[in-house]
Amino acid sequence: MGDSFFKQVSDFPLMLKAALAFSKELPKIKKPSAIYISGLGGSAIGGDLVKNYLRDKIAIPITVVRDYLLPSSIKKEDLLICVSYSGNTEEALSVFKSALEKGINIAIITSGGEIHRRALKEQIPTVVVPAGLAPRSALPYLLISLLKVLEKAEVLPLQDRAILEASKFLSARKKIYDTKAKRLAKKLIGKIPIIFSSVGTTEACGYRLKCQFNENSKATAHLCVFPELDHNEIVNLARLESAASLFLLILKDEEDHERIKKRIKITKELIGKSIKESAEIRSEGEGRLCRMLSLVYFGDLVTYHLALAKKVDPREVYVIEKLKEALK
């Protein structure tokens, strides 16, 4: 079960490197003063990761749009990047069509489908990535393509070195991560993971992990973000009634704000009586991109192994297909 899917999950580091080739033909794009990234699910999370990655590297606001509607604040001279792995996501198509009508600068990242056909017809800058993967497994392709579009729009300098270093580092960690992930997955059987992340640093990685628990492991997971969680969620976490089934996963990064590092420590102590089991997942490697991707890669492996340990198929997302059918 899931052998070829294991390749999709574990090839993450190789895919980062392979993705460098897909944007070779991408033309230069006019430098925008605001960036909007439209997508859903596996096609949107790359936008969140880019937003965290660039948080203090560029002075241009980035907004991720998980909606049918184009935000009312978007201007013609802004850049809308439509990400739809299948090319047929109805929400992304809806945003794309509105943007076309309004004459907004657009770039496309897709493997094909209707959005690709329209992009060809309208001569819109497009990165075409290989088809045939689960959308969530295509993240390395979609994420690197996003960085490439931003390079072409002169928003950020060439990222090839950081990408290649992350690819190399994570390739070298593959076996160790896999072993550690299998061990952690065993502890998570029958538990609801509570993920602690931090605003700007591990936030997008935390959301990726939550969604991978949903889709790969068929498990409910709960995402909390520092410092906001200390203003509401901590109240119930400190006095849970059915805490026996909860497992705290704390994502950590060296760039977490000093006060947030302190908050993590104190919050963990304050809820310790209520949630007894926990694990810390520290980002690893040189540079912010590598560290972020280390959290994503390790988390992906954990959720894959949790599926196997629970004896569910990590690839299967049958209910999404059923939903699409019913929506027709």
Next chain:
Amino acid sequence: MGDSFFKQVSDFPLMLKAALAFSKELPKIKKPSAIYISGLGGSAIGGDLVKNYLRDKIAIPITVVRDYLLPSSIKKEDLLICVSYSGNTEEALSVFKSALEKGINIAIITSGGEIHRRALKEQIPTVVVPAGLAPRSALPYLLISLLKVLEKAEVLPLQDRAILEASKFLSARKKIYDTKAKRLAKKLIGKIPIIFSSVGTTEACGYRLKCQFNENSKATAHLCVFPELDHNEIVNLARLESAASLFLLILKDEEDHERIKKRIKITKELIGKSIKESAEIRSEGEGRLCRMLSLVYFGDLVTYHLALAKKVDPREVYVIEKLKEALK
């Protein structure tokens, strides 16, 4: 237990009206091209509600900042509205101080504290609201003050009529809402609420409800947003293992996108085998502001009554005090 706190919760409609007076002295503010609202917890949720309320009414982007750090995209000519009910929230103070150093246009909404002292010294436009409430109970004051600041910045026309109508409508519904809320609260004892909300329309109301479950009811709640939830969360919701303890709360608004209305219906059917208990909460009243506030008001009452039904004190958030002490 919680009698004076019941007044705080149930007086919501009266507070909307009373809040109109607090901004009478507010000077004119330079019209910005981007708006940032800084705050945490009960002081931030007004920002989310304003963002939803104005989603297609203004062409200016609104960003809510729940962080210690000022976003790198903020410019001098943008407007930063610092909301801190106590005036001593360390994250909001950190953002405020960075903005002062950078010479950014600032407005303040607070009941006092350090931020008020600094605002007086620096002659920053400030709305001072009455002190002595739980920050989450001050939402009507903070929300209306936000609208007033935006009026003064010529971002939107006078909202008094919409505010007064909402206040009147919700005052008239008080008894009915209270009875209905008590009935729903009884069903929620020992359950984990899964809140379904929709992007742009009921999203902020859903987040408010989640946080009120946390703080008032000391209950864990799980927030999912359409259409994103159909791309990940639906997978586990459709095949939950311990679904007996979950209760689905679906927030609905007449302005939900037609495709999202369809998604809500189909998603509910698809996960129906897994989550058997559910309730729909429909927004009510004339106009978007009133409808949004009807969801907030009813939700606040539900979480208050759930606390009483669980025999916990809805006012008490002792662990937040303990955390603040430990952070010193």
